[in-house]
Amino acid sequence: MDLRIHGQANETLAPSFRKVLVPWAVQGGLNPPVVTHAKGCHFYDATGKRYLDLTSGYVAVSLGHGHPKVVRAIQDQAERMCWVASSYFNDVRAEYAELLDTVSPWAEGMRVHFACGGAEANDDAVRIARLVTRRSKVLTAYRSYHGGTIAAASMTGIDRWRDPFPAMPGMVKFFTPYPYRSPFFTTDPAEETRRALDHLTRVLSHEGAQNVAAILMEPMTGSSGVVVYPPGYLEGVRALCDRHAILLIFDEVMTGFGRTGAPFCSQRVGVQPDLISFAKGASSSYTPLGGVMVRESVARHFDSELFDVGHTHAGHVLSVAGGLAALKVYIEEGLFERAREIEGWLRDGLGELARRHACIGDIRGMGAQFGIELVQDRESREPLVEWHHPGGSLPMKAFYAELLARGVHAYGRYNVVIVAPPLVISKAELDEGLAGLDAALTALEGAR
Numbered sequence: 001m002d003l004r005i006h007g008q009a010n011e012t013l014a015p016s017f018r019k020v021l022v023p024w025a026v027q028g029g030l031n032p033p034v035v036t037h038a039k040g041c042h043f044y045d046a047t048g049k050r051y052l053d054l055t056s057g058y059v060a061v062s063l064g065h066g067h068p069k070v071v072r073a074i075q076d077q078a079e080r081m082c083w084v085a086s087s088y089f090n091d092v093r094a095e096y097a098e099l100l101d102t103v104s105p106w107a108e109g110m111r112v113h114f115a116c117g118g119a120e121a122n123d124d125a126v127r128i129a130r131l132v133t134r135r136s137k138v139l140t141a142y143r144s145y146h147g148g149t150i151a152a153a154s155m156t157g158i159d160r161w162r163d164p165f166p167a168m169p170g171m172v173k174f175f176t177p178y179p180y181r182s183p184f185f186t187t188d189p190a191e192e193t194r195r196a197l198d199h200l201t202r203v204l205s206h207e208g209a210q211n212v213a214a215i216l217m218e219p220m221t222g223s224s225g226v227v228v229y230p231p232g233y234l235e236g237v238r239a240l241c242d243r244h245a246i247l248l249i250f251d252e253v254m255t256g257f258g259r260t261g262a263p264f265c266s267q268r269v270g271v272q273p274d275l276i277s278f279a280k281g282a283s284s285s286y287t288p289l290g291g292v293m294v295r296e297s298v299a300r301h302f303d304s305e306l307f308d309v310g311h312t313h314a315g316h317v318l319s320v321a322g323g324l325a326a327l328k329v330y331i332e333e334g335l336f337e338r339a340r341e342i343e344g345w346l347r348d349g350l351g352e353l354a355r356r357h358a359c360i361g362d363i364r365g366m367g368a369q370f371g372i373e374l375v376q377d378r379e380s381r382e383p384l385v386e387w388h389h390p391g392g393s394l395p396m397k398a399f400y401a402e403l404l405a406r407g408v409h410a411y412g413r414y415n416v417v418i419v420a421p422p423l424v425i426s427k428a429e430l431d432e433g434l435a436g437l438d439a440a441l442t443a444l445e446g447a448r
Contacts, residue, residue, distance in 0.1 A: 023148075033404065038065035041425050043409070054410045054433040055420045056281075059222060059254045059369065063284035063329060064422040070286050073325030077318050086114070086314040093315045096324040103263035103331070104293055105272050111299040113307075114291040114315035118253030118279035119147020121290040122155060122216065124309050125277045128292060129214035129247045131308060132301045136169070137207055139200075139215045141176040145224045146216065146251055155216060158224045158387070158413070174203045176217070178227050180362045180373060181381065189230035197236040209244035214275075219265040222254035225416050226371025228364050234271040241274075247298065248273040253290070257281035258330055258423055260367035261340040268366065274298050287322030335423040339367035345427060346370050346419060349434040357441045359384060369420040371412070372437075374444075383415040395444060402443045408436030 022030055033045035041064045042050050056062055063070065077092065084090050097112050104110045113128070115121040126138050140146065142157035154167035175183045177196045184195035204212060219234060221227040241248040250273040255265035259281060262268040266276065275298065279290030313319075330336055343366065350370060354360040361375035374384035385393040396414070403410055410433075412418045419437075421430055 040064045040066070041422050041429050049407065051404065051407050051409045052429060052433050052436070053422065054408050054436070055418050056422045057285060058280070058411065059259065059418065059420045060280040060285035062257060062259065062281040062335070062423050063286075063326060064424045067284065067286075067326075067329060067424075069329055070284060070322055070325040074287060074318060074322050077321035082316075082318045083313075084317055086310055086312070090315065090317055090320075092317050092320050092324060096320050096327065099324065099327055099331075100293065103327070103336070105264055105266045105276075106295045109296040110293050111296065112291050112293050113309060114289070114320065115279070115311065116288045116313050116316070116319070117147070117290045118251075118277065119149040119152035120311070121253065121277035121279055121292050122146045122249075122251055123149055123151040125249045125251075125275050125292045126151065126155070126214060126216065127309050128275065128294060128298075129249060131305070132298055133213040133245070133247060135211055135213035137172055137212045138170060139172045139174055139203065139207070139212060141217050141221075142173045143176060143178060143221060143224045143227060144218060144251075145222060146218075147253075172203065172207050172212075174200050176227070177229050177233050178225070179230055180227075180364070190232070193230045193232045193236065196233055197240070200237065200240060204240065204244065209246065212244065212246050214247040214249050215241055216249040216251060218251045218255065219269050219271070219273075220255055220260065220366055220369070222369075223413050223418065225373070225413070226365050226369060226418060228366055229269075234269055238271050238273075247275060249275045249277065251277050253277060253279045254281075254369065254420075257327075258336040258339050258367075259369050259420065261337065261343060262367075263330075263336050265366070282326065283319060283322035284326045286326065287319035288316075289319040289323045330423075333424075338423055342368040342421065342423070342425065342430070345430055349430065350419065353434065353438060353441065356438065357445060359441060359445055365419075368423055369418070372417040372419065374415045374417065385415045387414045395447065398447065399440050399444045402440040403436055406436040406439055408433050408440075410437070 035043050036046050037044050041053055043053055044050050100112055101110055113124060115124055140155040144157040146152045146155040151168055154171040157173055177192045179189060179192055182192055184192055186192050238248055250266050252264050256278040260268045264276060266273055274295055276293040283289040350363045354363055358378060359374050360372055361378055361381055362373040364371055376382040376384055385396055410417060
């Protein structure tokens, strides 16, 4: 493997690089930047080159890099104590749970179970739902992503063809609205909602609603396309869950902690789930923190029944200290609301890109998370790259390489590019990112 830093061979570092398996990549020929440090909305490689983090890493570093209050809190906690058994009470966990409760969507209150990341949180959310309902089946959407563990991958709807192993028993898929490419053969949002809810009703009928513990879904999809559901759809799913005593779980691993212009996307869309899985922005990914928020009326089930869920690192105090400090910063700096200001910048800036580039078929999103869907032709809406294309595509690889060359980091899946900057980004910094996108789109169109 010829490992280079921007074309310059580095034989000193190359042997150590070979020891690390890079996620989601064919290992031969990899040549990413060697990232050494970061500050604010930028990170830097070993040559000193600066990159604007236009997607907050993987929609994770919502406070930007190196926020001093969060760094200091982690340092202080490390000096005091790094770990304590999850079976013991702890002051940091208690303070975080109390503060989290104040920004939760439930007036009745909630309790929190801790995990180390989003996939683990989704696994645990399903386990909790099954324990409460004593039912086995879980419904998730075909266009969804819920994590990389065996259970979370079974919940995930995209790319199931890649996995040669059967999904976990009881995982059932259904189609959700996708206004730009309706699976329900309509261009009318109200009709899309009606047909989608009719479809879900039929799935529940055939699976036996009395066997379904939970419907788990993202309130706005993330890496599976940044799809915003049409009005009335999530309300209809909530009504179906209420009718059949099914628990509604929102996967807010990406959309939580201010990403969509409210503490949680459930508040932005006005629909209350029964459980919320979270991670990423919870600690701005300074520490590996995830968990499940459980509304009080569900959580009290375990006052008399065994809460048979847990991990060695559940509520790891160093991770929770990072989360507590981050949550305080979100509140003190008004960042839950600031995503709405960024939304205006993105709608204007991405709209201008759409006017300049015919390869942009659709722009959609909410708060500080948008998707750019690229097409071969706007009239036919033929995707630039098919979603089932194995290993990505040369055009998209060239597009992201052009972005990196221009000092901008972004990522996406197949023909959808994600734009989700840190909530602390300035207008000037965002303009820097939009200029990089403009240039990369120009190069993409020129190569076709």
